Amino acid sequence: MKTIDDLIQQVIGISYIVHNTLGCGFLEKVYEKALAIELRKANVFFQEQFPIPVYYQDERIGEYFADLLVEGRLIVELKSVENLSSAHEKQLVNYLTATQIDDGLLLNFGSSSVQIKRKFRVYRRTEYKNCQNEQNKTYL
Template structure:
């Protein structure tokens, strides 16, 4: 891969795990099944994985929302999983908002649909400097 992307080697491993799980399970399961299988496969590859990683969104000093990213891999890449017919712009927007609300800069959107789909998103922390609502709360409530 080595195209100069941030976390290129890590995202390559995540995509490898995605295809391994997709080829084994195919299409038609609930998203949670794929999440569990991905966590198992990523751990087999020696990666640290947090499932349902907590994302807290602030407005000023007030909490205005809380979400869970499907997977946080190696404390570096947010992975959002879908099991839909096809990815839609709102799925990409969801991942991009997760990146905006956290100190993480790279995310993968992986769809276990009738056809495997992968979208890579990045949002550089330098662009987040003026976002006063961003706080570094992420992971298991830490």
């Protein structure tokens, strides 16, 4: 079984393939379908439009849909906007909280290159493995 970091790197790589092929400017759904094709080709299990029920005091009050749930442990939320906003990030964190899934990716295909944000349900201070300079470590 792949680590979550390996899975995230694979999804990011696939997002670059999709963006390089399609470019920017399409609707979110186009990128979702293209990612689905590439994930299938890579034999990665995923679900599109994964339902997320929302409860208040044990009463169901609504439902959201995550764009992709990858291998049951990574929520991928897609956007096709000029710039990501804090509202987009909060949306993903809310999905993580509601599902109790720890890791999420926010991918924006609306600019000249893919914008990528990794989010956590619970704050974790993580050291990047691929730091170029051991003195200048990057933490999340």
